[in-house]
Amino acid sequence: MNDKFLKLDQEKRDRIINAAMQEFAEQGYDKASTNKIVKQAGIGKGMLFYYFENKQTLYHYLLDYGLDMALDKILNEIDTSDRDFIERMYKIVEQKLEIFKKYPDMIVFIGTFMLSDQSNIPDRIVNKYEELQKKGLEKAYKNIDYSLFREDLDVEKVFKLIEWTIDGYQNEIKARFHNQKFSEIDLDPYRQEFYDYLAILKRVYYQ
């Protein structure tokens, strides 16, 4: 990547980032097509290779960008002084949603990277990813108030159960709007619905 790309107006830059993330997320690195990316981004083929040396450079740039964003916009926003586990999970979902509005495929893109073969990825990026994981665990579990939970339950297992439940809700929402553009959906009713579910979780898992 070169400074030409950075000097683009944000709208065009984001169009390219989103097109590329979508393609890489759906197809993986090898099968992702630069032709599809430029078409989706609405730019000429030449421009992509004017901004980025080659396909690999583009991929690494997106990883860098995505990992930075996950660190800054999700983890650094989590307030570990709130000792309520479910509230903290709720905050994480909210932050993910914020990112989702601007970069609808970023979460999935980073997710697929986490499961992919990382042997050809530069150390710098792998290190950043490992830092993210470490910080993620910290932000999720540090300073949680165990006394909120029912005493007859294994709290570690309850953590898992709550996480799975929230993941399930997110998947449900994604499936529900499978074909629609997320930016055109009013999310407030679903935020309310989500909060209803969290209230149940608190009622059953907390004492």
Place this chain on the structure above:
Amino acid sequence: MNDKFLKLDQEKRDRIINAAMQEFAEQGYDKASTNKIVKQAGIGKGMLFYYFENKQTLYHYLLDYGLDMALDKILNEIDTSDRDFIERMYKIVEQKLEIFKKYPDMIVFIGTFMLSDQSNIPDRIVNKYEELQKKGLEKAYKNIDYSLFREDLDVEKVFKLIEWTIDGYQNEIKARFHNQKFSEIDLDPYRQEFYDYLAILKRVYYQ
């Protein structure tokens, strides 16, 4: 598909079915490669088109086969006289696991079909799929004993919460054994672990 394929010994037939389901599940119909399928199945290119007229016929056969199996091996095995919702969910997971042992990609294959564009699929198959959905709802929710649940909760929401939790556990297991062959894993310890989680669900959602 012709009778030549049906007359194959089961081992070879299953090798081809599994190879094809894996490829279609991972890549979708268009991007799935018949070359990759024959390579994975360990047969010559010619044989695939000796058994099946073309790629599309193969795909439709797999859908037929998979939908039939889901109906016979999962839904028809569910005992609706057991009125315990969590137990019934447990049975469904067990049946899925049985299929998984023999056809590791079938569940995902059918799952991707459910989300895909079905406009070019023959009516016969679409009908079978719709029957599966209808029967699925019936088998999952009919004759459930509502009185088992805590009275201060919205039971419909609790259904959802329990389903998401179980899905989450399944995803966790899949991620845990991401690269290993499922057939080589002793699943009994995980069945126990799963039952521990279900016990918690019963304790918190039932009265």
Place this chain on the structure above:
DNA sequence: AATAGTATTGACCACATTGGTCGACTGTGT
């Protein structure tokens, strides 16, 4: 052993798509 018929292979085909290049063109500022 000879024959017939079936099962199996992989080189081969025309075509589509790939990552990447480059000469032509546009627009802007001086």
Place this chain on the structure above:
DNA sequence: ACACAGTCGACCAATGTGGTCAATACTATT
């Protein structure tokens, strides 16, 4: 009028596509 950064898409060799088919290997019957 000139320079120059930005933009495009036709083009390239390479690879991969679904599908064919002549050549073989195998099996059973005579």
